[in-house]
Amino acid sequence: MEEQAVAGKDRRVESLGWLTESSIMPKKKKAIEGVGASSIVELRAQLYRTQEDAKRIKTGDADAVLHRSLKKTDTFYKKNTGVEERANRDKLQLKAETDGSASYAALEKKAQLYEKLARGELSDEDEREKYSVDFLRKGLLEDEFRSLEAEGAGEVAPMQSNEGPTQDSSSIERRSGIGWSSDKAVGISQEHKILVREVNQETIEAREQATLLKQLSNPLKHILKGCKCFHWRIDRKLQGLSLELRLTAQF
Known part of the structure; x- marks a missing residue:
């Protein structure tokens, strides 16, 4: 019995191969681009600097520089350019339609156009102003x-x-x-x-x-043209008479 107990203890202590070893082969070390021994040194130096700055801030040092993290902008609060301007323009347009100011302005423009037509000031060649109807x-x-x-x-x-x-x-x-x-x-x-x-x-x-x-406007145009020609002829005659008077006065 004692021999069997000793043999069992020896078997437990004996390494069977799967207690401390693994059947999976160890992975090879992968080299990361841009990361080397120098980058690790820089990372440790930056970590040391941040720890020192934190200690200075806690002690109340005046030379300590407080680095605050930037606030992350939420994507739901982002707006495209010109959205607010279009919204304000739509609000003003809706207000004008409900108040009746847009229709009132259109009626005023129409009244001015008909007044110009009644006075004969609107020419047929003018394309900037057209009929509202x-x-x-x-x-x-x-x-x-x-x-x-x-x-x-x-x-x-x-x-x-x-x-x-x-x-x-x-x-x-x-x-x-x-x-x-x-x-x-x-x-x-x-x-x-x-x-x-x-x-x-x-x-x-x-x-x-x-x-x-x-x-009505066509004969008025002809009359105005005739008046202009008549005035031009009178001016020419007056200029000729004044020139003759000057010449006679000199001689």
Whole structure:
């Protein structure tokens, strides 16, 4: 028994190979670019300097230099250039639209333009100032409204025959969709029709005023040109008379 116990102790103490050794081969030392013995020395020197500065700050030395870390800027607080300027411009534009100042300024500009037209100061060659009313667009809108009104009247009118007033099934199906009612035709309400008629009437009146102003401004231009030529001739005659008087006075 004693021999077996001694043999067991010897076996425990005996190295079996896996207690202190490993089957994995050790890795080779990798060389890092830019890091060498000199860089380690510099790192230790910098560490020593920072420790000395910390000691001086704690002791209250006046020559100590306090190095503060830079604050990290959060990416969520970063803004692109011009964002605040655009936001302020949008706010001012929205305020002008709600207050009505933008429409008031447009009406003032339109009134000044019509005053110039009435006085004949706006020439046809001046491209910097143009009409505030798009007459071409209004004319197209008028033609489109007339065509739609004609189509709507043709579809709304009941189909009559010799037997009596009857309606075609196809016309009933076309008028049974969304947007049809007793007061509507082709999806256009009565208020929209009235508005388009008013716009067309204003367009016609504006065209008549523009043609009248052009007719009045053309003879005025010719009269002014004639007056300028007459004044120029009188000035030339006066200059000739003054020259003759000087010559006669000398002789």
